[in-house]
Amino acid sequence: MNTVPPDLTSAYPEIFLLAMVCVVMLADLVAGEKRRYVAYYLAQLALLGCALLTFTSLSTETSYTFSGMFVDDPMSDILKLLVYGTVVSVLVYSREYISSRGMYTGEFFSLILFATLGMMVMISASHFLTLYLGLELLSLSLYALVALRRDTVIATEAAMKFFVLGALASGFLLYGMSMVYGATGSLHVAVVSEAIKSGVLSHEVLVVGLVFIVAGISFKLSAAPFHMWAPDVYQGAPTAVTLFISSAPKLAAFGFVMRLLVEGLGEMVADWQGMLIILAVMSMAVGNLAAIAQTNVKRMLAYSTISHMGFLILGLISADWNGYSSAMFYTMAYVLMTLGTFAIIMILSRDGFEAENINDFKGLNKRNPWYAFITMLLMLSMAGIPPMIGFYAKLSVLQAVLNAGFVWLAVVAVLLSVIGAFYYLRIIKLMYFDEPESFDPISPQTDVKVLITINGVAVLAFGLFPQTLMALSLYAIERSM
Amino acid sequence: MTFQDIVFYFFAIILILSALGVITSRNPVYSALLLVLSFVTCAGLWLLLEAEFLAITLVLVYVGAVMVLFLFVVMMLDINLDRLREGFWKWFPFGALIAIVLVAEMAMVLMGGNFGLDQMPAPSPQAADYSNTKELGRLIYTEYVYAFELAAVILLVAMVAAIALTLRKRMDKRSPDPSKQVAVKSEDRLRIVKMASERKE
Numbered sequence: 102m103n104t105v106p107p108d109l110t111s112a113y114p115e116i117f118l119l120a121m122v123c124v125v126m127l128a129d130l131v132a133g134e135k136r137r138y139v140a141y142y143l144a145q146l147a148l149l150g151c152a153l154l155t156f157t158s159l160s161t162e163t164s165y166t167f168s169g170m171f172v173d174d175p176m177s178d179i180l181k182l183l184v185y186g187t188v189v190s191v192l193v194y195s196r197e198y199i200s201s202r203g204m205y206t207g208e209f210f211s212l213i214l215f216a217t218l219g220m221m222v223m224i225s226a227s228h229f230l231t232l233y234l235g236l237e238l239l240s241l242s243l244y245a246l247v248a249l250r251r252d253t254v255i256a257t258e259a260a261m262k263f264f265v266l267g268a269l270a271s272g273f274l275l276y277g278m279s280m281v282y283g284a285t286g287s288l289h290v291a292v293v294s295e296a297i298k299s300g301v302l303s304h305e306v307l308v309v310g311l312v313f314i315v316a317g318i319s320f321k322l323s324a325a326p327f328h329m330w331a332p333d334v335y336q337g338a339p340t341a342v343t344l345f346i347s348s349a350p351k352l353a354a355f356g357f358v359m360r361l362l363v364e365g366l367g368e369m370v371a372d373w374q375g376m377l378i379i380l381a382v383m384s385m386a387v388g389n390l391a392a393i394a395q396t397n398v399k400r401m402l403a404y405s406t407i408s409h410m411g412f413l414i415l416g417l418i419s420a421d422w423n424g425y426s427s428a429m430f431y432t433m434a435y436v437l438m439t440l441g442t443f444a445i446i447m448i449l450s451r452d453g454f455e456a457e458n459i460n461d462f463k464g465l466n467k468r469n470p471w472y473a474f475i476t477m478l479l480m481l482s483m484a485g486i487p488p489m490i491g492f493y494a495k496l497s498v499l500q501a502v503l504n505a506g507f508v509w510l511a512v513v514a515v516l517l518s519v520i521g522a523f524y525y526l527r528i529i530k531l532m533y534f535d536e537p538e539s540f541d542p543i544s545p546q547t548d549v550k551v552l553i554t555i556n557g558v559a560v561l562a563f564g565l566f567p568q569t570l571m572a573l574s575l576y577a578i579e580r581s582m
Numbered sequence: 583m584t585f586q587d588i589v590f591y592f593f594a595i596i597l598i599l600s601a602l603g604v605i606t607s608r609n610p611v612y613s614a615l616l617l618v619l620s621f622v623t624c625a626g627l628w629l630l631l632e633a634e635f636l637a638i639t640l641v642l643v644y645v646g647a648v649m650v651l652f653l654f655v656v657m658m659l660d661i662n663l664d665r666l667r668e669g670f671w672k673w674f675p676f677g678a679l680i681a682i683v684l685v686a687e688m689a690m691v692l693m694g695g696n697f698g699l700d701q702m703p704a705p706s707p708q709a710a711d712y713s714n715t716k717e718l719g720r721l722i723y724t725e726y727v728y729a730f731e732l733a734a735v736i737l738l739v740a741m742v743a744a745i746a747l748t749l750r751k752r753m754d755k756r757s758p759d760p761s762k763q764v765a766v767k768s769e770d771r772l773r774i775v776k777m778a779s780e781r782k783e
Contacts (some may be wrong), residue, residue, distance in 0.1 A: 107727065119735060126742070167728035208746035215739045222732060234732040241736060245743030283697060306696045 108166045110158065111173035114151040114181065115221050121147035122214045129207025137205045144210040145192060148217070152185045163581060165227060169289050172227035172360075176429075176581035179573060180224045180356050187349040187436055188217050193552050194444040195341030197545065201452040204249055204339060212249075213345060216242035220353035226360055229278045229288040236274070236321065239353060240267050243346055247338040259337025266320065266330040274317030280310025281366070290365040297368040308372055314361060315376045322354050323403075324380045324410045325387040332391075335403035336457075340450065343399055344443035347406055348436050351413075355432045358417065363425065363582065370420045377418050382513055384411030389521035397457050398446060401524060402439070405483060408521055409435045415514060416498040419505030422578050427497035429574035430567075434482070434494035437563070441479045441556040445472060448545040448553070462528050464537025472543060473532045475557030482560045484525035485518050490560050493567040590630055597623040610656045618649050632708060635715040 109116065125143045132139040155178055163174040192213065199205045219242060222235030244267065248260030282288055284306040285296035296302060316327060323331040335343050362373055388408025395401035413435070416428025449456035449465075456462075466473040482489030495518060502511045545553070563570055600620040607613045621644045628637040691697050722730050 112728075168725045170726075170728045206746070208742060211742055212739070212746070215735070215742070218735065228729070230726070230729045231732065234729055234736065238732065238736050238739060241739050241743065245739070245746060248747055251747055303696045303701075 114154045140207040140210045148185045170228040174581040176577040177225040179577045198341045198447045212242045223353045224356035227290045246342045255337040259334045263334045270320030277310045277313030325383040328407045332400045332403040336400045347439045381411045381414040385517040419501040424501035426575040426578040427501045431494040434490045462531045463535040465532040469543045480525040484522040488564045490564040593623045593626040
C-alpha cells in the first residue's frame with residue numbers, strides 16, 4: 102500500500118500563504134496594540150511573496166497534483182496574480198479607514214488573507230470537494246469580516262443576512278453536486294465531464310443537479326433573482342470590507358464558474374445556456390432599474406454590481422473561447438473599476454463620517470479637481486462609454502453574444518445599459534455642476550494617492566489599449582480549457 | 583429472510599418507535615433519552631452497511647457528547663411543560679404534511695428508475711478482516727490530504743472569527759492579571775522604613 106507523496110511545487114503559493122497567515126496572527130499577538138502596522142506589512146509581504154512564487158512558476162501547460170484535486174494552468178496563474186494585486190490594493194486603500202474605526206487589528210488582516218487563500222483554492226480546484234471547501238473558506242472569512250464592527254447594528258444585520266443566505270446557497274450547491282455525483286459516480290471535474298460525454302447517464306438527474314448548482318453559483322455571484330443579500334451587505338458592511346467583497350471574490354467566482362460549469366458540466370451547455378440567459382437578463386434589468394432609485398452610493402454600487410454580473414454571465418452564454426475570454430476580460434475591468442470607486446468613497450469619508458449618500462459627491466470638482474476627474478473616469482467606464490475600459494469589456498461580451506446568434510439578447514443588454522448610464526452620469530453631474538455641501542479637505546496618505554491615480558489612469562489606459570488584457574485573457578482561456 | 587434482514591427490521595422498528603417517542607413524550611428528559619436510543623439503533627443500521635467507523639463516531643460524538651450536553655441543559659433549565667406543548671395540535675397538521683412529503687420524496691428517489699437498486703447495485707461485502715477505519719485513515723491522509731487540510735484551515739478560520747467577534751476587553755472590569763501577580767517582588771508590596779523606636783512616656 103505504497104502511496105506517492107503529492108507534488109507540492111505547484112501549490113507553493115497556497116502553502117506559503119497559509120504559513121504566513123499563522124505568522125501574521127502570532128506576530129500581531131507579540132507586537133501588541135501599539136504596533137499594529139506589523140500585521141499590515143506582514144500581510145502585504147505575504148501577498149508579494151505569493152505573487153513572486155506564482156510568477157516564477159508560470160505554467161504553460163495544465164498539471165494536476167494532490168491526486169487530481171489541484172490544477173495548475175495558465176488561467177489559474179493569471180487569476181491568482183490578479184487576486185494578489187487586488188488584495189494588495191484593498192489593503193492599501195483601507196488602511197486609513199480601518200485604523201480610524203477601531204478595526205486595525207490582526208484579525209482583519211488574517212481574515213482577509215484566509216479569504217485570499219480560499220479564493221486561490223477555488224481558482225485552482227479540479228474536484229467538487231475542493232471547489233466547495235475553497236468557497237466555504239472564502240465565505241466564512243467574509244461573514245466574519247462583515248460582522249467585525251459588531252457594535253454597529255446595521256453591520257450585524259448585514260452579516261446575519263449574508264450568513265443565512267450564504268449558507269442556503271452553499272446548501273443548494275452541495276445538493277446539486279451530490280446529484281451530479283449520484284449520476285456520474287465521481288467528484289473529479291475531468292471524470293464528471295468524461296462521464297457526461299459518454300451519454301449513458303440519466304439526463305434527468307443531471308439536470309436536477311445542474312439547476313441547483315446554477316442557483317448556488319448565482320447566489321454567490323449576486324446575480325438576480327438570487328441577489329437579495331447584495332444591497333444590504335454592501336450598505337451594512339464597513340466600506341473597507343465592501344471594497345473587498347465587491348472586488349477580489351468576483352475573480353475567484355469567475356474561476357469557480359469556469360471550473361464547475363465549463364470544465365465539469367461543459368457537455369450540458371444546451372441545458373445551462375437557457376438558465377444563464379434568464380439570469381443575465383434579470384440581473385441586468387434588476388440591477389440597472391433598481392440602482393436608479395438609490396440615494397445611498399454603496400447600495401447603488403451593489404445594484405450596479407448585480408448588473409455587471411449580468412454582463413459577465415452574458416459572456417459565458419456563447420460557450421466558446423471568445424465568450425469565456427470576454428467574460429474574463431469583463432471581470433478584470435469590473436474589478437479595476439470597483440476598486441477605484443470604493444477607494445474614492447473611502448477617501449471622502451473620515452473619522453465619524455461615512456460618505457455614503459450620493460449628495461456627498463456634490464461639488465467634488467471644487468473641493469478636489471483631480472479626484473473628481475478620476476471619479477468621472479470610473480463612472481464613465483462603469484457606464485460603458487468609450488474610450489474607457491468598461492466600454493471595451495461590454496463590447497467584447499456583446500460581440501461574443503452576437504457571434505453565438507443571440508441578437509435579441511445583445512439588443513436587450515444595450516438598452517438596459519443605456520438606462521444604467523443614467524445613475525453613473527448623475528454622479529458626474531453632482532460633482533461638476535452642484536455646489537459642495539462641505540469643504541472638508543480631502544487628504545489621503547501618499548500611498549493611497551499614488552495608487553488611486555494609477556487606478557484611475559489604468560481605467561483610461563487599458564481602455565485606449567485594450568489589446569494587452571484581451572490577449573492575456575484569450576491566452577489564459579485557450580491554454581486552459 | 584436472512585439473519586441480516588431480521589436485524590435490519592429489528593433496528594428499524596425500534597428506530598421509528600423511538601423517533602415517534604421523541605416528539606410525543608410529555609417529559610423532555612424522556613424525549614432526550616429516546617433520542618439517544620434512536621441514535622444507537624441508527625448506529626446499528628450503519629454497522630449493517632459496513633460503515634463501522636461512522637457507527638462508532640455516531641455513538642461517541644452524538645450519544646457521548648452532544649446528547650449528554652443536551653440532557654444537562656434540559657435538566658438545568660426549568661422548562662414549563664404546558665407552555666412547551668402549547669400549539670402542538672395546531673401545528674401538527676403542518677408538521678405531518680412535511681413528514682408525508684419527505685417520505686414520498688424519498689420513496690420516489692429510491693424506488694424510481696434513477697437511483698434504484700438496478701441502477702446502483704449494492705457493493706459486494708468485504709472480507710471479515712477488512713478494516714473500514716484503516717481504509718478511511720489511509721484515504722484521508724493520502725488521496726484526500728488536500729481537502730483534509732483545507733477543512734482544518736476552515737476550522738481555524740471559525741476559531742479566529744469566533745474570537746474576533748466575541749472577545750470583548752472590558753475596561754470597567756477589575757480582575758487580577760496573573761502575569762503581574764507572578765512578577766511581583768516583596769519590595770513592591772512591603773516597604774521597610776527605619777525609624778527610631780518610640781517609648782512610652
